[in-house]
Amino acid sequence: MATQGNVMTWDRRNWFEGxxxxxxxxxxxxxxxxxxxxxxxxxxxxxxMVIRFTARSSLLFFCLAFAASALTLLWPTSGTRWLRRNRRTLGLTFAASHAIHAVAIICFAVMTPTDYAAATTPASYIFGGIGYAFIIAMAATSFNRSAAAIGPRAWRILHTTGIYYLWFQFMVSFGMRIPQMPNYVWFVMPLLTVMALRITAAIVQRRRSRVVLSAN
Structure with missing residues (x-):
């Protein structure tokens, strides 16, 4: 949900942060x-309706957290720097949104078990369960003490693996609905955009590192 440096310090530049x-x-x-x-x-x-709303709000906050570092590297403005400083907050907001999403799903299952069973598959339990496990683990280790407890290497592996798994899960979840509901393409486009930003930022960062090494 953030990078290690962002976890270890909670920067408060103005009131509406942290x-x-x-x-x-x-x-x-x-x-x-x-x-x-x-x-x-x-x-x-x-x-x-709440299930659909929170799926989309989760997508929004996920994309903001996912792209924050890349946006800051590619376009270092006050707005992108604010995003980068608050990507942990955005990641935790994503977790909060998905917690509400889970509560709504549970309510749906309790209120109409038959409709719930028809709307789910064993695969949704497995892959959805893995996704929630990552969300819980990433949220739990987005605080200074918990991040320090597992160490930088384990933290990096967890958050890198988790965030890309969640990206893939969003892609599948929204993408599989496009044949029946073409408007869902508008939810896939932000996911493709933030991935493109990440890839571009990684290339730029690598080139800059090579220039620095060559200069030395």
Whole structure:
């Protein structure tokens, strides 16, 4: 959800960063989810609307956290630097959004077990379970003490593996719906964009490193 350097220090350059940003964004997600469910009197249709809403809000915060470093490297502005400073917060907000998503799914399963069974497959349990395991582990190690406890190498492996797995899971989840619902292509495009940004940033970083080595 962040890089090791970002985990070890929580930079507060202005009021709307760090814990305050996380609290505000999480509260907004909770309020919106309750409002959406309430639009359908908290019945199944409302719960399913919350599931869709939180899937999309999770995508938004995931993409922001995923692309923060690349954007800062490629376009170092005050806005991209703010994103980079707060990518841990954005990652934790993504985790909060997906926690609400999980609660909505559980409500759906309890309220209409038959419809829930029809909407899920063994693969969704397996790959979704792996995704949630990564989210929990990454969120738990996004704090100074927990990150230090597992060490930089283990932290880097966990967060690198986890974030790319989640990217792939989002791609599959949204991409598989495109044949039936072509509008879902608009959810796949941000994922392709942030991956392209990461690849481009990695190439630029490598070239800069070679220039520095050559100069020395």
């Amino acid at each position: 814990w305050r940003l996380l609290a505000v964004l999480s509260l907004v997600l909770v309020v919106l989810s309750i409002w959406i469910a309430g639009m359908r009197a908290f019945e199944v249709d409302g719960i399913r």
